[in-house]
Amino acid sequence: MKLMNARGTRDFGPEEKIVRQKIVDMLRKSFELYGFSPLETPIIERFDVLSAKYAGGAEIMKETFKFNDQGERELCLRYDLTVPLARFVGMNPKMKMPFKRYAIGRVFRDGPIKTGRYREFWQCDVDIIGSKSMLADAQCIQIAQKFFADIELDVNIEFNNRKLLDGMMESCGIPEEKRMDTILEVDKLRKTGIESVKNEMNKKGIEEDSVNKLMELISMQGTNAEKLDKVRSAMANQKLAEGLKEIEELLSYVDEKNIVLNLSLARGLSYYTGPVYEVFLKDKKLFSSSLAAGGRWDKMIGDFIGGREYPAVGISFGIEPITTVIGNNRKEEGIRTVTQLYVIPIQTTKKCIEIAEKTRTGGVNTDMDLMSRGVSKNLDYANKMGIPYVLIVGEEEIKQGKYKLKDMKSGDEKMVSVEEVCDMVK
Amino acid sequence: MKLMNARGTRDFGPEEKIVRQKIVDMLRKSFELYGFSPLETPIIERFDVLSAKYAGGAEIMKETFKFNDQGERELCLRYDLTVPLARFVGMNPKMKMPFKRYAIGRVFRDGPIKTGRYREFWQCDVDIIGSKSMLADAQCIQIAQKFFADIELDVNIEFNNRKLLDGMMESCGIPEEKRMDTILEVDKLRKTGIESVKNEMNKKGIEEDSVNKLMELISMQGTNAEKLDKVRSAMANQKLAEGLKEIEELLSYVDEKNIVLNLSLARGLSYYTGPVYEVFLKDKKLFSSSLAAGGRWDKMIGDFIGGREYPAVGISFGIEPITTVIGNNRKEEGIRTVTQLYVIPIQTTKKCIEIAEKTRTGGVNTDMDLMSRGVSKNLDYANKMGIPYVLIVGEEEIKQGKYKLKDMKSGDEKMVSVEEVCDMVK
Structure with missing residues (x-):
């Protein structure tokens, strides 16, 4: 067969x-x-x-x-x-x-x-x-x-x-x-x-x-x-x-x-x-x-x-x-997913689950790492899938309540709160 | 067959x-x-x-x-x-x-x-x-x-x-x-x-x-x-x-x-x-x-x-x-249509086409009489279809720029402009 x-x-x-x-x-x-x-x-x-x-x-x-x-x-x-x-x-x-x-x-x-x-x-x-x-x-x-x-x-x-x-x-x-x-x-x-x-x-x-x-x-x-x-x-x-x-x-x-x-x-x-x-x-x-x-x-x-x-x-x-x-x-350049935001935990999985739930409630299609990959492999995945934004969450960021939002197209990075993420992605 | x-x-x-x-x-x-x-x-x-x-x-x-x-x-x-x-x-x-x-x-x-x-x-x-x-x-x-x-x-x-x-x-x-x-x-x-x-x-x-x-x-x-x-x-x-x-x-x-x-x-x-x-x-x-x-x-x-x-x-x-x-x-009571507003012309068909186009642009699902029926037959149709609002448009109303909006559930009637219709229906 x-x-x-x-x-x-x-x-x-x-x-x-x-x-x-x-x-x-x-x-x-x-x-x-x-x-x-x-x-x-x-x-x-x-x-x-x-x-x-x-x-x-x-x-x-x-x-x-x-x-x-x-x-x-x-x-x-x-x-x-x-x-x-x-x-x-x-x-x-x-x-x-x-x-x-x-x-x-x-x-x-x-x-x-x-x-x-x-x-x-x-x-x-x-x-x-x-x-x-x-x-x-x-x-x-x-x-x-x-x-x-x-x-x-x-x-x-x-x-x-x-x-x-x-x-x-x-x-x-x-x-x-x-x-x-x-x-x-x-x-x-x-x-x-x-x-x-x-x-x-x-x-x-x-x-x-x-x-x-x-x-x-x-x-x-x-x-x-x-x-x-x-x-x-x-x-x-x-x-x-x-x-x-x-x-x-x-x-x-x-x-x-x-x-x-x-x-x-x-x-x-x-x-x-x-x-x-x-x-x-x-x-x-x-x-x-x-x-x-x-x-x-x-x-x-x-x-x-x-x-x-x-x-x-x-x-x-x-x-x-x-x-x-x-x-x-309009040749859309390789959008393979509806995901708008991809959350990458650095030993902060449970906090990332929480953050993802919040951005979803804020109306943002959100995915997160399910493979326990490292940051660079995750960035590579987000890039290949055509996901426009990535949020990187480490211990230090959690303390500050601000996370690194990366615009995958321009490469720009910015430290933002969860609320700001929703506004920026939408 | x-x-x-x-x-x-x-x-x-x-x-x-x-x-x-x-x-x-x-x-x-x-x-x-x-x-x-x-x-x-x-x-x-x-x-x-x-x-x-x-x-x-x-x-x-x-x-x-x-x-x-x-x-x-x-x-x-x-x-x-x-x-x-x-x-x-x-x-x-x-x-x-x-x-x-x-x-x-x-x-x-x-x-x-x-x-x-x-x-x-x-x-x-x-x-x-x-x-x-x-x-x-x-x-x-x-x-x-x-x-x-x-x-x-x-x-x-x-x-x-x-x-x-x-x-x-x-x-x-x-x-x-x-x-x-x-x-x-x-x-x-x-x-x-x-x-x-x-x-x-x-x-x-x-x-x-x-x-x-x-x-x-x-x-x-x-x-x-x-x-x-x-x-x-x-x-x-x-x-x-x-x-x-x-x-x-x-x-x-x-x-x-x-x-x-x-x-x-x-x-x-x-x-x-x-x-x-x-x-x-x-x-x-x-x-x-x-x-x-x-x-x-x-x-x-x-x-x-x-x-x-x-x-x-x-x-x-x-x-x-x-x-x-x-x-x-939730027993929804006989909604047979997505239509939110039904426009009834009284010898004002062309004006009604215009009004309907405006309310659609305003995001309201709008239908109008396609059968050249009288007002009461049109009201009966809107009622049986479960359409929530009806707009009645006569010559006099056109002069005033205000039309009769009827709430089909309560029976309330109000004279309103096209812009007001959109706000009220939504």
Whole structure:
């Protein structure tokens, strides 16, 4: 037996986990500031439930880890946080609406391994169930604005609207049955370029004239207002009017500063029904994948659980890309521990236990020598772990009630009382 | 297809999840104050690795959820956080010692369902790898003291020592090969009573004389010092001396206030090698199960990964029993949301979006009407959700720059500015 991880899974040692946890904590704080409450659903689900109706197509079920329990029940690991949310809503019909929940947890997909693709990874979703109002969509965008401002990432929130896309496709003469294919192709525009998309659409039997017309429209440049004006003057139909109305209402609720209408943004998932949005670094050369994405999905829950319609809107934050960008931005130099202060006794172990208890009560993450090492070995350990401060405690210091506090970065030393330690470390 | 959870799994709606999350946050804070850093290992592990050496016996492998990926690799879901820790230590041989980590996450066991037993549940562990010193054991006990003091639960930390138990069994004439059986029986003492334990031990062929002698010893009452004195005067051997020395050193490092030597405490797991401890409510009539438990396990990692010995000590906190006790103690009356302030517009939606953004910046979890409901329906919603404050914003209020803040519990209303809202709600 060789010690190794299962394929497509990873360990996160303290160095990485501390950064990830910070990001998750900030996401949680943002979600709660906007009145979203936590929901936890299990990792194990019944296979019949999860496979009952997946709006994204049967493909994902092939990537679902499936197994039986000892009672031969068919089970599986959840592949996202959305279908379990739909199940929860269906099982709690008396729930007050709107239901605003966030969920942060692992999901599992037995798919091919590529760079940045794993079989076990985290998702981080907020959703509002029960509101048809563009106020709900606006709130999802506002959370993204606030969170990315808080973590000091300069982003654009690109948005579009499925109804508008639908209306544009209609006016371009793309028949209804080919529109989902078109959306899937348009979604690739950013990655593969306009010529490749045109080729693919031709292959799918969409008329060249329609394709050209649509491509010209969705590649349009300008301010949000200019784009909307051009669309409005170029064509008119029922769907288009609905889309335009939603966009105008949505924009009236948000601060437009970093919100950019991108008429070629489609979002591949078939279940979106209205606004869709994706968050990117302003400088895409630094990092081109999206950091968060979402939209309105009014039909999926109703289709899944049957019965009435449940309007829904949500945004999902990518912990992996955000961690990557944060990691690129601020290379923290080898922080391997949350410890802020490390106490080194020189034959003063019991006194050091007391001191450490006091600094903990003062809110300082404190560790002390547990190996009965000498001072220099302890300093070496603190240094390698990236602990910022060390307190050296000898007999003489105890008599004076002042201890030697060493700043491990600058090397500065100072004689201080326990109270002063807390102030200085924090 | 009927919407339901997989057997032995549960959803935690906001009402429950908010309480659970509070407890987990406080545990995390306690762990970090003591210099423990987070480690995340995957939920999916290789079956060959997890089944290679389980010190607790092969039994647990029967309860392991097993499955294959599309490449026919044998995988499984982790059943605890300890074996993955051992794997991580083995795969990172250059790690600095001591390695102090905490892990909070779900584990899975395909076992029988009883009250309070689930197939998917949380574990919450801290462990120190690499230190043989009783200082490490003391630290685990101190974390428990601090955490339970912080959440205001009045607990005793009962402790014992495996070496002492071993020495006592030796002096009572229990042969080495029957000592693990004896430990497993002694561990049941609290639940089944002394007569039942004696019976079982007789059945296992342990001499009645030995059993009686041991039972008398471990049922002894008195202070910690009195018990230690009595053991010391009753018998002597190498193991006993080692155990006594460990106990004395351990006690010298901690505040003995709520630490109780219980000579009948055994802890069933075979991998413990020194101090063992279990945390109970002082008033066991209120709740008799342990809330946390741990001990020293010096052999397991070395046995598992081969090569050198890795001394280890840890304590595991039971989120389920702690949640139950907290729930029993403080019935929070229907808090279904983290929202602290709910803003109700009277034809002032855009102004309310602004106000809500301001109170969020002020640190108040703020929600607002997303359904275009009237005031009374909104008040009803806020009331049912358990939101403590509501802010009503009409045209007149905007002119004055003061809004009606309603305390939903007392019913009191007050005209306040946005800044005042933040102060009052917090």
